[in-house]
Amino acid sequence: xxxxxxxxxxxxxxxxxxxxxxxxxxxxxxxxxxxxxxxxxxxxxxxxxxxxxxxxxxxxxxxxxxxxxxxxxxxxxxxxxxxxxxxxxxxxxxxxxxxxxxxxxxxxxxxxxxxxxxxxxxxxxxxx
Amino acid sequence: xxxxxxxxxxxxxxxxxxxxxxxxxxxxxxxxxxxxxxxxxxxxxxxxxxxxxxxxxxxxxxxxxxxxxxxxxxxxxxxxxxxxxxxxxxxxxxxxxxxxxxxxxxxxxxxxxxxxxxxxxxxxxxxxxxxxxxxxxxxxxxxxxxxxxxxxxxxxxxxxxxx
Numbered sequence: 001x002x003x004x005x006x007x008x009x010x011x012x013x014x015x016x017x018x019x020x021x022x023x024x025x026x027x028x029x030x031x032x033x034x035x036x037x038x039x040x041x042x043x044x045x046x047x048x049x050x051x052x053x054x055x056x057x058x059x060x061x062x063x064x065x066x067x068x069x070x071x072x073x074x075x076x077x078x079x080x081x082x083x084x085x086x087x088x089x090x091x092x093x094x095x096x097x098x099x100x101x102x103x104x105x106x107x108x109x110x111x112x113x114x115x116x117x118x119x120x121x122x123x124x125x126x127x128x
Numbered sequence: 129x130x131x132x133x134x135x136x137x138x139x140x141x142x143x144x145x146x147x148x149x150x151x152x153x154x155x156x157x158x159x160x161x162x163x164x165x166x167x168x169x170x171x172x173x174x175x176x177x178x179x180x181x182x183x184x185x186x187x188x189x190x191x192x193x194x195x196x197x198x199x200x201x202x203x204x205x206x207x208x209x210x211x212x213x214x215x216x217x218x219x220x221x222x223x224x225x226x227x228x229x230x231x232x233x234x235x236x237x238x239x240x241x242x243x244x245x246x247x248x249x250x251x252x253x254x255x256x257x258x259x260x261x262x263x264x265x266x267x268x269x270x271x272x273x274x275x276x277x278x279x280x281x282x283x284x285x286x287x288x289x290x291x
Contacts, residue, residue, distance in 0.1 A: 011263045014275030046262030 002028075002035040002080040005053040005060065007110070009042035016068065017050040023071040024052070031075060043110030045097055053092055056082040062095070063087040145170055146178035150185035157186040160196055164203055173204040209244040209251035211289040214268040217241075218257030224264040229277055230254075236286050250289050 006012070006021050021037055028035040045051060048064030052074075061082045063074060070087060077085040089095055103109070112119035149166045153159035163182060168174050174197055183193040197203045215221075215230045230241065237245055237252060244251040260266035263275025269285055 010273050011260050011275060014260050014263050014266060014273035049263065 002033060003055040004035055004037045004080075005040050005055075006037055007042045007049060007051055008039035008114075009049075011046050012042060012049040012051070015049050015065065019068050020050045020052065020066050020071065023068045027071050027075050028080075033075075033080060035080065038113050040112055041109050041114045043092065043098065044106070045095065048089060051089075052079075054080055054082055058082070058091060060092045062089045062092040064089060144178060144181050146175075146181045147185060150182060155185050155187075157188050160186060160188070160193065161200075164197055164200075168203060173207050176205045207248075210249050211270055212251045212253060212268075213285075213289065214253045214255040214258070215241070216256070216258045216260065216264070216266045216268075217254045218261075220261035221257065221265040225278070226265040229265050229267070229282065232279065232282065233286070237290070245290075 004024065006017055006024075008017065021039070024035065025037060042049070043051065045064070048062065050066045051062055051064035052066045053060045053062045063070075063079055063085060064087060066074065066087060074085055074087070077083040079085055079088075082088075093099065108120070108123050112123065146163075146167055149163050149170070152166070153163055160182070163186075164174055167178060167182075171178075179193045179197060180190050182188075183190040186193070197205065213233065215233060216226060217230065218226075221229075233252060234240055237250055239245055239250075239252055241252055241254045255268065258266045258268055258273060260273055260275050265277050266273060266275045267277050267282075267285075268274065269289070274281070274285070
């Protein structure tokens with residue numbers, strides 16, 4: 001199961017995050033690839049929205065800004081396992097905008113689904 | 129102790145949607161905002177004729193109800209067009225071409241901000257602000273946010289709402 005993350009923040013919705021999520025789900029079905037798409041809060045990197053993250057062994061890598069017409073080429077580039085593509089931004093945590101920040105109240109922003117207590121609990125515990 | 133005499137309003141709740149909505153909120157004056165929201169949801173706007181009805185039901189003055197209904201620009205006393213386009217006019221959007229976007233939409237629909245097309249299809253409104261500064265210029269089409277709007281993105285939207 002490939003785990004994908006897309007923002008559900010209104011700024012991301014305004015630039016087509018829902019349409020991109022639908023296109024990814026449809027393309028994955030067509031290619032018989034099993035994916036789960038979590039709709040998270042935003043990392044705050046709005047110039048990269050719609051920002052699509054993929055869970056890999058090395059951590060989450062991101063692609064953005066992704067338009068609906070980019071979805072097929074992304075699958076062709078094997079983005080679901082972190083493949084090379086012009087939209088690849090590398091490991092999300094290593095993007096300078098994030099790496100150079102010390103996040104306190106926003107530490108979990110962009111990581112989890114905002115209403116998921118299950119996802120919140122382990123992260124809250126790790127910070128105590 | 130003698131029981132207090134209660135004056136019962138015998139108007140049937142069906143006589144006005146506003147009355148039924150007030151009754152649903154137990155005629156509580158502190159539910160005025162929710163009542164106005166519900167009425168706008170049901171009727172598409174808050175008819176001016178409903179304001180005295182609400183005032184009476186909630187035991188408020190007409191001035192109080194009128195004041196609340198006109199303070200919030202989201203409440204409309206007159207019917208709007210079938211589609212509502214809101215163009216953000218705040219600073220970030222203006223700096224990213226919001227004025228040009230507004231001029232383009234006004235010219236295409238042949239109405240000014242605040243106006244409704246003669247066929248009642250589209251109402252154009254200014255808004256300050258949608259909070260989408262990072263993806264400016266932004267608009268809202270029938271409640272859906274749309275960011276990074278340029279002519280190419282605006283054309284199919286205008287075609288759709290004027291269809």
